[in-house]
Amino acid sequence: MSRPDTASGPLAAARRAVLATTRAAAALAALVVAAMVLTITYDALARYLFAAPTDWAYPLNTAAVLGATVLAVPHLYATGGHIALDLIHRGMSPRARRVADLVTGAATALLGLAIAVTAARSAVLGITLGLTGAGTFSIPLWIPDLVLAVSGALLVAAALLFPAHPPPDGAPDVAALPGAGPTTDPDVGTGTGTTTDTLVTGAGHDDEGAGR
Template sequence: MLAPIDKISDAAGRLAGWMFFVIGIFIVYEVVARYVFLSPTVWSEELSRFLQIWATYLAAAHVLRRRQLIAIDIIVRASGPRLRRWCESLALLVIIIFCLVAVYFGAGIAIDSIRIGRASSSMLAVPSWLTELAIPIGFGLLLLQAVTELIRTLGGSTDISASHH
């Protein structure tokens, strides 16, 4: 049951990595167009921002799977395995609760944008829901991975002091 969620998180992480790569290409293109050819684009900045938002939210579950979220663990690292497991479980529960809230309200905002036809104020006028949908999807993936990691932690099948890979 846990392996498919890991695979989804890894696939989302790879997709995010490619999105960041494309952002780099867009930015290089924009710099050359603007400063070499004196012909800036109307799309580069907005599409880069769009991809950055999606890549960031898509990468979150993958980062949790690899246990590379930012953490202050100086006290936990110095404690015994029982306290480490308890602290890890508590942290995962906080992540799960936050994800539930973000998915609920994020989906509501995206649905509202679809309903009223909200769009960006740029020349491209990208529908807002295309960006806003990254929040419930990204946090939904993070929620699934956090539940997976909690199951592993409670089952004792993970070493929280080291990453998975």
């Protein structure tokens, strides 16, 4: 089923805005990974060919791993990119599945809120005290803290606006439901809260096939 272009209303607008933001964060995460590949390759060549390793590749890529991971999480949750283990959930009654999905969404939102608040406070402290990482190439600690804070806030928004799971087989396409984004982009996968798992096991949406 193709996606309609008629979705409107505050909820649909909020979903489109959040999804566009999480998509941008995920794209940034991909660029960070690409930069990691280049800098690690350069450092390896410099180390083994010229015996002149860099002092910045290791601390930069240590922070980049964290940044790439947390920047991608909100979009993966919103579009169902996480691995879903929902064998038990599929055996539940529809009401039990809805309850489980509510618990999943609430737990995810709580996790995002905890990350956002803790990281924001840590960023403020890092700026105030001028905290930096160890080593000759010291990264200001408020930078990774700020990335964590933004990612946590996006995760809260994704958990509140995008249900944890898609409809069961044979149910109407989620794209036809109110609030689905007016786009043909297959990233815009939303759900109706009828199957479950946690953020760790995955959010069960069909990222690539939600528009089918």
